[in-house]
Amino acid sequence: MIIDSHTHIDNRSSLGIGIEERNPAEFDDFKQCIEEKKLVVLANAACPAEFDELSKIGGIFTSFGIHPWSTHEFCHYSDESNSADYKQIQGHIQREVNAMEAYYKKAHAVGEIGMDSVWCTCDLTLQRELFMQQLNLAEKLGKPVILHTKGQEREIGEILRHYSVKKLVHWYSCEQYLENFIVQDCYFTVGPNYTINNAVKNIISSVPLGRILVETDGISAVEWAVGRKTKAADIPAMLRGAIEAIAGSKNISADFAEKSIEENFYRFLEI
Structure with missing residues (x-):
């Protein structure tokens, strides 16, 4: 079975665009692909409304978490905010995260969570607080986590040493x-630019087969990575290409790699 281990179904919602502005055609295409069992996905929900919408798809797996790009919005923080207010804002983060515990509990995983100093300018002190509050809740609930690490790989690696959750x-x-x-013992996904990105190639060659998964990160991410229009029906073949690259690197058959990745996915989610 082909599995997309991390995706956004019309990820505009994770960029702060309201759920009502999602692309209904993309949602319906994914729904059909998943329910016809052509694809298994772990889809990210970045807010309760998105989680409820994704839950309408039969057979879907969901993650729930506040993305680091949404830190300022979540914290009601602006550039005019005074650093003296951090303690108050941090208390707000803890309360708001805990207020959504029911959604974290219903989700199969907590994420996508983390820190990013490359693609966003959100205050890193607040990003760190939001990240750690969600890690704390994942630990409490016994949920695995999905990590966004851009530009903050070293610090995130150190933070994670204090948590026993699956990662x-x-x-x-x-x-680096x-x-x-x-x-x-983290799991890793191979992103859709595996043919051109040396760091992603290094994941394929360096990570043990028992910890490798494949992902698209959503249609928008695929189109950015490969430079061409994509639809939900194209995704199984694209993921198969990543599986074949893994198989070639590990000197195993593509079918064996696919089966191993399927086993890794369900082991990560403890299903």
């Missing part, structure tokens, strides 16, 4: 610090 590092694209995550 999936999504689309790791840094050429990989060993910090491997020694913690």
